[in-house]
Amino acid sequence: MFDCHVNVEVCSTIQAVKYLYKYVYKGHDRISFNVVKPGEQRAVDEIDQFQSGRWVSPCEAAWRIFGFDLYEMHPVILPLQVHLPNMHTVQIRPHERLDVVVAADKHSRTSLTxxxxxxxxxxxxxxxxxxxxxxxxxxxxxxxxxxLLVHVPGPKSFEDLLTVAGYTCATFQEATLKRNLLEEDESVDLCLAEACFVQMPGALRSLFATILIFCQPSNPSALCLKYYAALSEDFSRRFPDSEAKIKQLTARSVEQSLEEMGKSLKTFGLDHLLEPTDDELARTRDIIDSLDAPIPDHCIRCRESLNPAQQEAFTCIIDHVKQKKPGALFIDGPGGTGKTFLYNALYAEIHLMGPIVLPTATSGIAAANIPSGRTTHSRFKIPIDTEASLGCDVPKQGSVAALIKETTLIIWDEASMARKENIKGDFRQVLPVLPHRTQREAVDVSLTAENNYVQLPSEVLKPLEDGRDPITDLTSLTFPELDLRNFTSDIFTTRAILTPMNDDVDSINTELIKKFPRQPVMYKIFDMVLDDNCNVYPTEFINTLCPGGMSPHELVLKEGSPVILLRNILPSPGLCNGTRLICKGFSPNLIECVIITGHHKEKHVFIPRVKQRPSPSSKYPIFFQRKQFPVKLSFAMTINKSQGQTLS
Incomplete structure (x- = not known):
């Protein structure tokens, strides 16, 4: 209309803040009145005669005379200045001289100084x-x-904030990088460089695959070329005169790790590392890998130790395999009754006969308990986001389809734990607090019908004593070695404190890491809000959030402390959600650990920082991304998280 730029203002009063500060700002109740003589008759002019007033009681009058507070705010919030050196705000009145004000000592003082x-x-x-x-x-x-101010306790000056480990940084940005409070652009490069010092090529190749999947490096080819010598070190020693074979074995090793997560070198523009293969060889590659899969000795021995119920299921399934009868059989039983033991026996027996067995499980930790185990989502390409698609990405002429056609037996552990969109079942695999009587010696439980109470035997109870801290008593009972400072990491293999709530898990873990000997190492997270263009949510607020399955804001670890992995990184080498590990070494961008459970026990692995986001199923209102090591302490675990673990 005006063919120009127009500034528009909306004028309002503090009364617009209707409820939050209603009784502070709305004022007192008022009345309208006017004063006339008795019997007086005159024209009524409401505007001229209008009076607005209120009645003040003696109590309120006395309160105001003494100047008592009319309201209070808790907690008291004061605005604190944040300014660079000599860049604070100074107020000057019209009658004051600028040079005098600037020279005055009181004007150089701020809340920060x-x-x-x-x-x-x-x-x-x-x-x-x-x-x-x-x-x-x-x-x-x-x-x-x-x-720096919100993370460095007790700074004494600007120079103190700039000084890190005796080195004075030129800028505050450099100081935040030195203190690992800010993500560095070359963090992926530094992570691989730190891993090279340990000189474990196999673990380094798994780490490289993890970085490709979870860290999205901008130039994977340059990264591979830079660290190729370290990635292929063991193959170079075995085949010093065959560069082509070294390259082929190195690329194939990384490719196998990527395939576990449904990726390939081609996904990252590294397909030139692989030798060209014909379509038939590519189609049968998964079949060859399955036929060549090793059979652990302890799985072969499982056949001799089956109890009658396990033997009955074993015989039935083997009969179907030998007679080539189709069938879908469901092994039912609570957690800890030996289902995985049966699956190991079946895997070994059928694999020794020659046919292909595909061991899978709904969760990564259960898949790691079976030789060559894979998650069903990884093996059968089941979509994670069921709202987008319910179809498995298995082309008819692809290698996975060819493998399934040649498979004699598919083992799907925890099938009833899968999402209902994929398969329907009951959630029996959640660990019961009191299992019913099974083949193992049952807990003697007496049920009182009148009040539905379960009376527990005295040997499984720890009475709470008056004046005693229950957490201290429980931790001392479970891990008495921590008080004696004389223990090995083996105590964490079969012991843990189980509790239903994550908050209790975090408080117990925090208490025990304080008692744990050796020096602590603290890792801070890097948080980024992905849908906050107006900077509504400060970083400190996002730091306080810890949705399920994500790392805490401050990750405090010590050498020898037990941790649990929070997501599937690479299931084939044992790095899956729920894997328990012992910390062995720390670098700014890398943690060296040893797996303490399952088929990959005693295996050294590298854990990098990865990008984490709240699960879509959690319906979290804030869409943010966190970069942190995907682990947390595991002195204590939730009952659900302990599912699939073996604890004595």
């Missing part, structure tokens, strides 16, 4: 943090200063 002064004057360090929630990354150095 006084915070530094108090810390410097305190011999034992206050350990306080300086919290402020307004800066965004677009503010540059001021944003990086705020990151």
């Amino acid at each position: 006084e915070f530094f002064r108090v810390n410097a004057a305190t011999p034992d360090d206050t350990g306080c943090l300086y919290n402020h929630f307004t800066e965004s990354p677009s503010e540059g150095e001021r944003y990086f200063l705020r990151l």
Whole structure:
């Protein structure tokens, strides 16, 4: 209409804040009145005669005379300044001279400089943090200063914040990088460089595959070329005169790890590393790998130790295999009754006969308990997002289809735990607190019909004593070696504290890592809000969130402490959701661990930082991304998380 730019303002009052501050700002009740003489008759002019007033009681009058507070706010919130050196705000009145104001000592003092002064004057360090929630990354150095203030306890000056391990950084951004408070662009490169020092080529190749899948490096080819010598070190020693064979074995090793997660070198533009193969060889590659899969000795011995119920199921299934009868058989039983033991016996027996067996499981930790186990989503390409599609990505002429055609037996552990869109069943595999009587010696439980109470035997109870901390008693009972400071990591293989709630798990783990000997190593997370263009949510708020299956904000670990993996990284080498490990070494971008359970026990692995997002099924209101090591302490676990674990 006006063919120009027009500024539009909406004028309102504080009364628009209707409910949050209603009784602070709305004022007192009022009445309209006017004063007339008795019997007086005159024209009524409401505007001229209008009076607005209120009645003040003696109590309120006395309260106001003494100046008592009319309202309060809890907690008290004061705005704190965050400014770069000599960049604070100074107020000057019209009658004051600028040079005098600037030279005055009182105008150089701010809440931040006084915070530094108090810390410097305190011999034992206050350990306080300086919290402020307004800066965004677009503010540059001021944003990086705020990151330091909210993470570095008790700083004494700007110079103190800039100093990291005796080195004085040139900028606050550099200081945040040195303190690992900010993600570095070359973090993937540094992660591989740190892993090369350990000189374990097999673990390094698995790490490289993990980085390709979860870290999305911008130039995978350059990364592969830079670390090719370390990736192929063991093959170079075995075949010093065959460069082509070394390249082929190295590429195939990485490719096998990628295939476990439904990826390939071609996905990342590295297909030139693989030798050209004809279509028939590519189609039968999975068949050859399945036929060549090793059979662990303990699985062969399982056949001799089956109990009568297991033997009955074993005989029935083997009969179907020998007579080539089709069938779908469901092994039913609570957790801990030996279903996995039966599957290991079936795998060994049929594999020794020659046919192909495909062991799968709904969860990664259960898949790791069976030789050559894979998750069903990985093996049969079941879509994770069932809202997008319910069809499995298995082409008719592909290698997976050819493998399934040649398969004699498919083992699907925890089939009833799959999503109902894939298969329907009951959730029997969730670990019961009190299992019913099975082949194993049952717990003697007496049920009182009148009140439905279960009376537990005294040997499984730990009475709570008055004045005693139940958590301290429980941890001392479970891990008495921690108090004696004399133990090996074996104690964490078969022991854990189980509890239904994640909050209890976190508090117990926090208590035990404090008692754990050796020096702590702390890793901070890198959080990024993905749908917050207006900077509504400060980073510190996102840091406080910890949805299920994600790492905590501050990950405190010690050498020898037990941890549990929170997601499937590479199931084939044992890195799946629920795998328990022992920490062996720490680098800024890498954790070296040893697997302590399952078929991959005693295997050394590398854990990198990976990008994590809340599960879509959690319906989390904030869409954010977290980069952190996908582990948490496992002195204590939830009952659901312990499913598939073997604990004595």
